[in-house]
Amino acid sequence: MSRLIKNLSNNRKVIFDAGKFDEWCVYVVEVNGNRKAPFDVDYFTDLKNIDTHYAGNKVYNDFVSVYNVTTMSIDTKVTTLIDSIVTTYQEEHRVIVEQWLTVLYAGMIAEENKKFAILKKRVKRLGMHQVLIDNVSPSISANFSRGKKWRELDVIMKQKGF
Numbered sequence: 313m314s315r316l317i318k319n320l321s322n323n324r325k326v327i328f329d330a331g332k333f334d335e336w337c338v339y340v341v342e343v344n345g346n347r348k349a350p351f352d353v354d355y356f357t358d359l360k361n362i363d364t365h366y367a368g369n370k371v372y373n374d375f376v377s378v379y380n381v382t383t384m385s386i387d388t389k390v391t392t393l394i395d396s397i398v399t400t401y402q403e404e405h406r407v408i409v410e411q412w413l414t415v416l417y418a419g420m421i422a423e424e425n426k427k428f429a430i431l432k433k434r435v436k437r438l439g440m441h442q443v444l445i446d447n448v449s450p451s452i453s454a455n456f457s458r459g460k461k462w463r464e465l466d467v468i469m470k471q472k473g474f
Contacts, residue, residue, distance in 0.1 A: 314339075317421075318391045318414045321398075322407045326414045328422070336422035338415055355412040356443045356450035362405050363444055371409075372444040374400075378413055379437055382420040390417060416440070430462045434469050441472055 314329040323343045331337025331349065339347040363371040374397045381390050394417065398410045420433035429435075435457055442448035442456060457465055 315386070317386055317418045318394070320407070320410055320414065322411070324411065326411070326418055328418065334422075334426070336425055338418040338422060340411065340415065350415050352439055352454035353450045355415055356439060356453055358408050359412055359440075360443050360450055362401075362409060365402065365405065369444065370400075372440060374409075375413065375416060375440050375444075376437070378417050379420065379433060382417060382424065382433055384421065384424040386421060431465055431469070434474055435465070437474050438465065438469055438472070441474075445472075 314327045317326040317328060317338075319325045325341045327339050327341055327347070328336055329339055329347075337349055339349050341347040359371050359375075363369075377397065378390060378394060381387070381393065391414070394410060394413045397413065398406050401409050416436055420436050423429055423431075423433045423435060426432070438457065439453045442453040443450055448456070
């Protein structure tokens with residue numbers, strides 16, 4: 313059974329529904345009903361490109377604002393925060409920033425709800441930090457955690473301050 317996370321301003325929506333492993337798969341649903349589970353590399357690439365138009369690590373800091381208030385549940389206060397953040401972007405970036413911040417928010421909720429996950433939402437923060445702060449390519453960052461032990465990733469995250 314699908315669960316709505318947010319109706320987007322471009323008439324798409326972001327939902328949770330059943331995926332290969334659990335009920336926490338994140339989908340972007342088009343106006344026509346077609347849906348796609350976005351890949352990390354997709355939003356890492358778009359957000360890295362958008363970030364070049366702004367000073368002061370804006371995209372990363374805005375992501376961290378959402379990260380800091382993300383829990384295990386969908387919260388309209390967080391989706392309202394995303395709406396507020398989106399207004400601080402140039403018009404041509406707003407739709408995609410809204411979509412990807414919402415997808416990241418949903419992904420963090422999913423991570424918080426994974427039964428045996430130890431690192432939880434911190435894995436999304438690591439990817440965003442690598443792409444936007446460390447200047448790692450989106451494709452490398454999207455695959456960085458695969459096959460690594462949680463303790464190894466935990467050390468890296470703690471070195472980065474989260």
